[in-house]
Amino acid sequence: MTVPRPIVNVIMLGAAVLGAFVGLRLFEMLAGG
């Protein structure tokens, strides 16, 4: 199964945004907030 290239770009950008959001939530969790 292959993913078309335009979809790959969207997935990568989405992964980066999602990763930043996860980092933010993880930090809040570590800080006890």
Added chain:
Amino acid sequence: MGFDTQRPGGVPARVVLLAAVGYGGMAMCLTLLFLGMRIVMDVGGSCGEGGPYVRAAPPCPDAALPATFGGIFGLFVFGAIATAYGSRIGGAWAAAPLLGWVALFGSLGWNFVDYGLFNPPEEAGVEVGLVICGVLLWILAVGPLLLVLPRRQRGSGASDATGPGTVVRIGSADDPGQPDQEPFAAARPVGEAPSNGIPIVPAARLSSAERRELAGIASAFGAAVECAEAETTAPEARAAPELPADQDEAFSEGTQALLDRLERLGDMRDRGLLTADEFDAAKVTIIAELESRP
């Protein structure tokens, strides 16, 4: 290093998934480092606990240690994953992990500038030391970009993939080039193995000037090979007759043309347009032709 920046077709889902994990993980670690640094800046810029040497420092906030160390080591791990699988995707995603450097030092530099200039601790006014640190980090972040970007701009657009090691198939403006077609097939000596695995740049992405230049080089290359092959396959033809005196000048011009051709072939090899094997085959035939001349 040449690579095909616009590989046609899709990307395997497994590669996409792992690259997404790499890029997402990098973003997560950069966020942790950014926030981990800010929480330490909030308590004065340094913290510590335990041991006789840290009595003067305030205790570290709970999140500072795991966020900072987790962010640093996680950045290595996820950066490696993103690099490995991003390179399989190709194009901009192959080089995108390097932007982690810019994001890391840019964001940490912003923290210094923010706390030194806009939000100084304890209302101490502008903290010049922090601002200097921030500016130095920004220079560290942007410096590599300034070194890389001019090269990308020079090689952008049509010729962005024509680096050393890239074989270019030359075609007309109407013929975008067939990636599966062997480049220089007409010019390749008989019996020469095809160069498998070498990426091919479609001619449509070359500028007209580049196309003309490459067509001229390829024509010279093909002519040299054909001429030399004709000489070597017919040894009796190499028995050159005595030249009349009035042909001496023309003959030396022919020798010079062969030497020029050899030099051009060397340039093509240096630019990655010919493999070493192709160059060697052409050189042998040209030298044979030179030696056949009295």
